[in-house]
Amino acid sequence: MIEAGAPGTTGGVRLRKQIATRRAVEEAAWRLFTTKGYHQTKIDEIVQEVGISQRSFFRYFDSKEAVLFGDWRRDHEELARRIEKADPALAPLSAVRAAAMSTADLMDRDRLLVRTRSELTKSSPTVGGYYRQIIQPAWEEAVASALASRLGVDPDVDPTPRAVAGAAAGMLNAAVSVWVAGGCADLLTDLAARSFDVLNPPVERPTGDR
Amino acid sequence: MIEAGAPGTTGGVRLRKQIATRRAVEEAAWRLFTTKGYHQTKIDEIVQEVGISQRSFFRYFDSKEAVLFGDWRRDHEELARRIEKADPALAPLSAVRAAAMSTADLMDRDRLLVRTRSELTKSSPTVGGYYRQIIQPAWEEAVASALASRLGVDPDVDPTPRAVAGAAAGMLNAAVSVWVAGGCADLLTDLAARSFDVLNPPVERPTGDR
Structure with a gap:
């Protein structure tokens, strides 16, 4: 509107x-x-x-709580647009990864705010509740709908879009945890790349790794 | 104790x-x-x-809320034990996948209870809060610590254990969402296998998929 x-x-x-x-x-x-x-x-x-x-x-x-997290709805819309418009040759997780890297880049720039948010998310039940019950599910839902429209499937029938969205959220959150634990000294984009590499390596994984 | x-x-x-x-x-x-x-x-x-x-x-x-979700702490301990003791040749996500399949199997058996929990998790903020703020993070933490001990790494420095735990949680939750949306008519173990296959296929993925 x-x-x-x-x-x-x-x-x-x-x-x-x-x-x-x-x-x-x-x-x-x-x-x-x-x-x-x-x-x-x-x-x-x-x-x-x-x-x-x-x-x-x-x-x-x-x-x-909503003021603390800024205009996150707009950020999610932007993320969804990037996923929908990403190169059709990219596999779903790779499309989400590329979009999530721009989220990580924004967080690198906003690292003082992100640290404060993250500390309050841990220490305050109302802030933690807002993050875990409102923002986090909305992130996964935005990513899952964008993927569902990319793949042309119904996310209530085919688990693929939510599986990829949930997995991506898990990997991005892992990077944020390590980043915050280290006082945001490293670049989040580097940590996020390491985290995504665990399940979405940029080169073929060696045979026998599983 | x-x-x-x-x-x-x-x-x-x-x-x-x-x-x-x-x-x-x-x-x-x-x-x-x-x-x-x-x-x-x-x-x-x-x-x-x-x-x-x-x-x-x-x-x-x-x-x-805690009564509604039963003895979930004991279930998480059991899950962690399975991951720690899994075949050392298994890659981290494959070890978690094997352990998570026994969680899915338990949920298949308890499907009437799981449906009730899931409906209350959606409709009630206190139940939803208990699930999202207490149980879900504890699941990921139990899996991440078990993986950290398997891999011999510090999860506050190396993002791998939390990345795998978060990704596994995302994929398992995707399967549960689809399962509940379909009235728990299918077997959750089948849906969970489909969901894990998205990022952790049992055979090598074809070249050029990414």
Whole structure:
């Protein structure tokens, strides 16, 4: 719906204003999280900083947890588009791998935010719940639907799309775990490549490995 | 700790009593869930049925959700043992696959219970939260530690054990999704085999598939 407004029209102005408000909310929230602490920050304080109403806040984010994770729905849509448009010659896992590497690249750039999110995901049941119950299943579902449309199969009948999506999520998460455990010192893209190589090696695996 | 008591000793008697009480709690709970409904059943009613105290209940289960999922910690220990003891010639994913097939086989036998759990996991945030935040990460952690000990690597440095564990979880879950979507009519072991075949084919994959 947001994408509908073309630049230069009233829709375009409204769109730009929405994006600006969304960003202002995120920035104010992160300032408060950093100075006061995530748990001590109330939504009331965030909206006061931005000068908007609570109601307006909830037009952009459904909770304080949602602000912490930014515009992840848009990131998932972008990921799905990349998978659908990837070279048709690529095997399903290779198409997901290529798309997931751009996610890893974004996380490398955002590593300070990612570390904070990851620590809160471990220490806070509400943040952990938001991540594990909302974001993670949505990632797998976005990847599985994109694969299902690539392969022309029904994901409720053929386990392939969900198997590949779940496997890719597992491998990407493994890389993120190691990355965070090492203080995000390495490049996540390198760790993700190692992690994907475990089951999706870039060269044929030697005979007798199984 | 429970395993410490040998049969015939006082420890053995205590162990048998503990197992019997645990089973009685599970049976009473499932009777009530089936007749009254899961949400309408209170822990108070379960303990009344069995004739034990609330305190005694909490020695076996940490919540009503925990009763619903049975003795999953013991199942995970068994899974880890199978992976550690599997033929050293097997590649990591093949060792996990073999162990996961016995999980699938158990679920085939318990399919009525699994369907109920799965429906409640979807419809109830507390049950869904217990599954996604407690059981699922514990499964992956049990598999990853077993693999780390098999491979002699530190899972916080080398992404391999968690990558394989996460990928295996993803593939097994994909099979369970399709199984439940089809009313558990097929054999889960068949669906799980199809799902694992996607990334871990039993024969060498043809050249040019990637």
